Amino acid sequence: MKRAALITGATSGIGLEIAKLHASNHGNLILIGRNNDKLLSLASEIHKQYNISTYILCEDLSDIGAAQRIYDYVVSNNIKVEYLINNAGFGGIDEFYKQDINLMQEMINVNITTLTCLTRLFLPHMIDNRHGRILNISSIASIMPGPLQAIYYASKSYVSSLTNAISEELKGTGVSITNIMPGPTKSNFGARSGMDKTIIFKKTASSKDVAAKAYESMLMGKRNSYAGVGLLEKIVLYTIPLLPKSLVLRVTKKLQVKLKD
Template sequence: MKFATALITGASSGIGLELARIHARKGGDVVIVARSRDKLESIKKELQTQHGVKVHVVAEDLADGAAADRIFNATEALGLSIDVLINNAGFGGHGKFFERNLSADQAMMQVNMVTLTNLTHLYLKGMVARRHGRILNVSSTASFMPGPLQAVYYATKAYVTSFTQAVAEEVREYGVTATALCPGAVATGFVAAGDLQGVDIWKSAKSAESVARRGYEAMERGELVAFNECKLRVMLDWIIPLLPRKLVLKVSRQAMEKVA
């Protein structure tokens, strides 16, 4: 399925970059958004050279509360109709909540939840009016349980998964879909950025390319929630909900403990 133009946040590396490559490979134009203009310009050159598509660069810090409005205004000024919105940008952080820097967690909430919500609201109106569009919100398996040592991150992803499903139902009659991609550990810069070195689960992290491919395919099919591993889906859908809450918390914390 080919879409005219996709807007992808967090497109300078990891899953976002791979999603941009997939969309461009299919012949779709791309608006790539991230903080680093230099990285985005390099990616623009790559995508245009290899796939002959149009690529627009929007350098924005999504932790800024006004970023979503500026991004929307930039695409409006270019006369672009955004058929695909991929909210991929997000970050985490390790440590006990009361010991962490509050401003860092507030920035996390802004990027992971608020800017994602704002962008969805801004672009969804046009999709509904045109009766066509796809939204892919990159969430996490973390959204299905509380996360001691990543309390705010897990909570933000719970919001993303819940929000995406509710919006999907609201817009179903208008020919628009919304998909929450919920991967497990992924081999990206997320680990270093979130101070997660030494956390054991990242030893089995999947590649960003494989996760992006799974997410894009799920978006094309209009799936509600997409996992990149069957065993994770079984565990989160059928096992975790049956376990005592205190046991879930204990297991969740152990998964985030750093190995000495």
């Protein structure tokens, strides 16, 4: 039985960098994305460079059945998932009442539903083997409500809350689950969400640095970790829950407004 790390959203940004890191540690990969051409070229590039086994699976993670199909694929190919990396996700700026209802559902399905179902499906095997690591990519957005990105921020609050709760349940099982909260990071996320036009994205961390911090935190079995966030920003983030909600909401909204070109 081959052992592997399963990575969702492996075709760009943070997921792609985590895939390369794991391959450089001689770990086999199951790469999930919805662009088959990108997956094929990535798998061949990684195989050539690191000589590991790479499986690819083209799935739209906004499809409610995606998690079960991924799990069935893994079982039917006799692969043991040692690392589950729930990385795929996206955001989008607009007032809540103007959001496209289909896109809104897609966001909830990718950021919340599929992540939850994959975690639920793969955990029992890990617990039986007393071995396994799960990495959930949340965001610093999980710490506060996000006017103008209400669904994205709420989805990341869900991820942080779910991950922390499960981590307590997993104590003593030999399995860990890690919640990573990246700050603004250079990837396709900024352009897709419209965040690249905001003041928050004036300074971004590299996907490579964020991936390295996330991967290391997962290997160490940490419960929570920031990535791509400086010391001063961390101090601000720690104080947010203590500040008046009206102030936090006002400032967060201002930070999401797109700057003029």
